[in-house]
Amino acid sequence: MFHTTSQLPPFLQVTCSNKAGNYTKNTTFKKNLDTVLLSISSKTSYIDYGYYNGTSGQDPDRATALALCRGGVELEQCRRCVYNSTLRITQDCPNQKEAEGLYQDCQIRYSNNSIYGVKDNSVQLFLFNLVKVEDWVGFNEALRSLFDRLKMEASSGSSIQKSAWGGEKVRSPSMDTVYGLVDCFPDLSYLDCFDCLNQLQASLPSCCNASIGVRLAATSCQLAYELHPVYAPLPPPPSPLPLLMWPPPSPPSPSPAHGTF
Numbered sequence: 001m002f003h004t005t006s007q008l009p010p011f012l013q014v015t016c017s018n019k020a021g022n023y024t025k026n027t028t029f030k031k032n033l034d035t036v037l038l039s040i041s042s043k044t045s046y047i048d049y050g051y052y053n054g055t056s057g058q059d060p061d062r063a064t065a066l067a068l069c070r071g072g073v074e075l076e077q078c079r080r081c082v083y084n085s086t087l088r089i090t091q092d093c094p095n096q097k098e099a100e101g102l103y104q105d106c107q108i109r110y111s112n113n114s115i116y117g118v119k120d121n122s123v124q125l126f127l128f129n130l131v132k133v134e135d136w137v138g139f140n141e142a143l144r145s146l147f148d149r150l151k152m153e154a155s156s157g158s159s160i161q162k163s164a165w166g167g168e169k170v171r172s173p174s175m176d177t178v179y180g181l182v183d184c185f186p187d188l189s190y191l192d193c194f195d196c197l198n199q200l201q202a203s204l205p206s207c208c209n210a211s212i213g214v215r216l217a218a219t220s221c222q223l224a225y226e227l228h229p230v231y232a233p234l235p236p237p238p239s240p241l242p243l244l245m246w247p248p249p250s251p252p253s254p255s256p257a258h259g260t261f
Contacts, residue, residue: 008088011101013125013217016093020112023097029112032057033090036065036110041086044079050106051160051186052082053116065110070222071154071163071183072230073105081106100124102217109219119192120219121199129213136210138172143180143225147201150182150223155194162186162193167229180225188220196221 023029036056043052050069057063067085069078085101085108093099100109102125109115133139146168153164165181184193200216200223208214215224224230 008084008091009103011085011088011092011103012127014089014092014101015099015124016096017098017100018096020096020098022095024095028057028061029063029097032061032063033065033110036063037086037090040065040067040108041083044082048075049161050075050078050163053187055116060112063110063112064115065108066115066185066187067106067108068183068185069106070104070224071181072165077105082108100219107217107222117187117189117192119188119196121196121221122219123200123203123216124219125215125217125222126207127215128208128211131212132210133172133212134174135170135172138170139175139178139210140205142168142170142178143204146178146180146225147182147197147223150180151194151197151201154182154184154197155190157184157186157193160186162188165230175227178225178227179229180223181230182221182223184221193221197223 023033033056036054039054039056040052043054050071050073052067053065055062055064065086067082069081073081081103085103085106089099089101089108089110092101098109098111098113101107146166149168150164150166153166154162157163162184163181165179167177167179170176170178182197184196188196196218200218200221203216204214207216213224213226216222
């Protein structure tokens, strides 16, 4: 069951950027943004691989939006999360031309600039467990081996799915296995996905050293690990689809010379 706008859960993290400028109601960009967010929410009913994209309109009023479910999220959770995110993002960012929001199970971003296939390593979220592991040396070796493998698997994915998850044995008598997952927006190239994940992995010692559980999310990628499995695989992806173009809305009717809005 989906939420109404008054019941939408808050994002874990939301960024309303003023770099690209602002918009007002009844403008062409606002109508293009509404169109593309509606198209993405409607695709949740028939696309089952967890990645949704669209664009509407022409420059300089073009709106592009991308939504991605965390690897391993069950399909119904994924669909609900993306649907909610398309409604919540304009509720939290009511007039910015560029914004992104992160839920537990998915993330969404939109812009009037080209973001399809464009890497952004800006870190948006640090979450970590305050409990520390006792044998950090053995644990760190397992993490390095795990994420070195998962980075390559995810980066080698298709244009509609770049996710990988798995486990790694820890050489320590106090613990058995550490489980991790990584995701990139699948419109990224192999090198851009790998570089984004590599930067997140490199930040682990400084941000969350020795924590038993971590989640790091950048605009274009994310990684997480726990001492228990944190995934339930989505269905295998079908053949890649191109970026979907939606027709621009009809031009607004001329406004009267006098009066109020």
